[in-house]
Every structure is written in C-alpha cells, then in structure tokens.
Amino acid sequence: MEINVYEIIKLFAVFILGLSIGSFLNVVIYRMPRELSIVYPPSSCPICKNRIKWYDNIPVISYLILKGKCRFCKTPISVRYPLVELITGFAAVFSYLRFGFSIDFVFSFYFLCSMIALSFIDFDFKIIPDEINYLGLFSGFVYAGIKSYQSSSFEPLIMAGLGAIVGSGFLFLIAYFYLKFRNIEGLGMGDVKLLAFIGSYTGWFGALFTIFFGSVLGLLASLYFMKREKSDEFMKLEIPFGPFLALAGSIYLFLGEKIYNFYFGGF
Template sequence: MCIGSFLNVVIWRVPLGKSIVSPPSACPGCGKEIEPQDNIPVLSYLILKGKCRNCSMSISVKYPVTELITGILFAFAALQTGYSLAFVNYAVLIALMVVVVRTDLEQFIILDEVSIGGTVAGILLALLPGGLDILTSLVTAVAGASFFLLIRAGASIYLKKKNIRTEAPEGFEDEEDEFQGGMGWGDIKLAACIGAFLGPASTVIAFFAAFILGAISGGAMMAFGGKKRNTPIPFGPFMAAGAVLALFFGEPLWNAYMNLLG
C-alpha cells in the first residue's frame, strides 16, 4: 500500500513534469504539507473521513483505492511467487499497470517513463534467473509493439476510407490525429512493455483479454453511457487489466486454450 501511495505521487506529478521526490506532499487546496501521521496509506483517508485536516477540502477516493488495489495485487503476487526473485517482476509490472490505468483514464496519457521505461525494465529483469531469457523478452516486446502498430495502420486506413473521424477528447483538440486509428502511440509502446515482461504465451492471453474487456466495456458504454461510436475510449486500462490477468493466470489459461484446440 505504501508503494501505491508512491504511485499516487507519480500519477499526479510526472505528467506535470514535476519531481517525484521533492517537495513533500501537500494539500492542493490549502498548500499545507501533509504530516506523516496523515500520510498512512488507506488508514489516514478513513481517519480523516476523506478530508484535509487543515482546510477540509475533500480528498479523492482514487487515492486510497489506488493504495488498496496495489496492496492487494502485491499480496497476491507474494502468494504466487513466494520468497523468490520472480516477485520483483510481478511487483514492477503491477506498479506500472496501476499507473497506466490512472493516467490513461484521467488524462488519456500513457507516460513514456512507464511504457518505454517499462520495456527496458522488463528486458533487464529477464536477466534474473528463473523467468524469461533476455532474447525471448526482447523479441516479444518487438512483436507486441508491431502487432499494435499493424492494428493502428489498418484501422487508420479503414477509418479514412469510411470517412470516420474520432472526436478528440476535451483539451486534446490540437492532437486530433493521435486519435485517428483506434490505438494511440502510447498503446503501441505499452504493448512492448507487456511483451517484455510476459513473454509470448502470456502476452497473447493479455492482448486477447484486453480486446474482450474493451469490446464489452465499449458496447456497454454506448448502450448505457450515451457514448457515441466516435468518442475515444482509452485502451490502456484494458491492456493493463489484461496484463495483470495474464501475469497471474497466463500459463493455466494458455494451457487450457491449447487443450481446447486438442
């Protein structure tokens, strides 16, 4: 949960180009520095009933939820890996995916620090004994990004032909081209990162899950949320969910699928 608390800082500051180490966290309402006893993950939020101690400005529930989800996923990771180096892989990928979900949902941003930095981290972590080898990690990263690049290229051509233009979300009007093609460049770079961590079989599961989750959610949002077909929906959160699912259940799901094919 402490790592989740740190991720909250990353999610808030890195897109603004601010340092993640200084100054210490302060209330955005009154600017008062947050005291250590008010900075305990989840617990402080509950004790303060979601309000700043100084000015009573309400604190978003996103912060404790991020801390709790990070803590729960880390606990599951520890259960699955035990005391082994594999835990490092799990923890790093989970942390990266938590950041993707938040930044992409809130700002249509997948940070390069996460996608490109994550790809490098995934390849380097393949040097640890017990997991993927470095070549497999590298090749899956390239393959993952290539696959998403193909989707973007194909979708752009198709949408242009059909004369469908996606509306850029508010605040992104000058980057309208980025939203033409189904997948953004951030998604393509994120695909490399997921590939680098998971290797071929689990990456297939992760992408498959992402597309299913995306299709279900997109359909539901159009049916019940009043979303139009040309309203962009960030795809990063689905990729992140698929990656975490594949991290925990990739191997059994892959084997089940292979058995199904006989």
C-alpha cells in the same frame, strides 16, 4: 486446520508494504502527467498548499481519520487515494502468494505497480507516460536476463524479445491501418509501447493474449458506456485502451501457464 501465525504475519507485512508503495503511486499518478517531480516537493494539499504531515499521510488510515478531507481547508480528498493504496496492497499479497519471497515476486509486483499507475493516468489524461513504458521494458529484459542466468539458457531473453516485438508490432499495424483507412487515430503510440513492456514479461503468446483479451474487455466497457450514455455512436467513444491491456497482461502474468496449456490442449 492449523493456523500458521508466522505466515499471517508475513502476509500482513507484505500488505503494509503494498499500501506504502500505493501511497507513492498516488504521487506518480498525480504528478507525472502534469510533468511535476515525483520526489520533490513533499506532498501538499493542491488547494491550500499546506504540507501534509507524516501522520496525515498514513495509507488508508489517515483518510479514515480525516474523514476524506484536508485537515486545513476541509477540501474533500478523492476516494481514489485509498483505493489505489488498497489495490496495490492486494497486488503485493497476490504476488507473494504466487511467487513467495523471490526475484519473481520483486518483478511481478513492479509490473503490477506500473499497470496500476499507467491505468489511472490513462483514464484521466488518455496518455501513457513514456517513463513508465521504457522503464517497464527495461525491467522486463533485466528480469529475463536474470532468468537466463539462473537457467543457463538464452530462452527467457529470446522470449522477452519476441514478446516485445510481436506485441508492439501487431498493435502498431492495427493502429497504422486504422489511421490509414479511417483517417482517425484509433490507438496511441503509448498503447504500442505498453505492449512492448507487457510482451517483455509475458512472451509472444502472452502479448497476443493481452491484445485479444484486452480488446474484449474494452469492447464490453464500450457497450456499457454506450448504454449508460444512451449513445449509438460507438466509433466516437473515447475510452482509453491502456487499462484493459494492463488488466489482461496482469492476468496472463499470473495465470499464463494455465492459459497457454489450455489453449494448446492441456491442463
């Protein structure tokens, strides 16, 4: 089998791009829920406050060279930082392999970057920032608008609107009735807005798939944590729903056509 060197170089370049974006996502994940600016001041150690030099801010490599510690105060640096960078790097590669260099690549990669950032924030703070959801929803309609223009059809825009309404509306009803009958907030409005964001990219069926499959993933995770914590108080577990919705939505974004065809009896 002949090796396409040019294609390997492109994949490597896309991966490096993803690593660089992942470094920025680390800033978003740390600062946004703390209501800090994501552009200023430059990166610094949260313990000793020393500014991080550019050569100590190279994705993954700097972490390995510094052996996971701050150069100045030797405070351990969480392995999450290179992990986020690597995940984002592979997300860029997957987007390229699926869509090539196209407008679909740009928006699908943006979608994945948003899902990565909000998932880590939700795990830590049990919130999904409105800035991510609103920008994501806006980008979904921009993407649909571009697709409508390219196809000379309003269908992509209509599907984006239906996806946002069906996804957020369905989840809102679940949250409303859960609160009404149990007097407990089972879902936050951040999850509802997230479904509007995801639905604007995936359409109405993708939004429903995201809710169903995300719920399955969340249930499995809850059972795992119950077993690990040796607790039978299932309803008292506080597990963020956003990351599971994000994962389900990402799966549908890339495999949606196959999932849709399989569900409706085709391959």
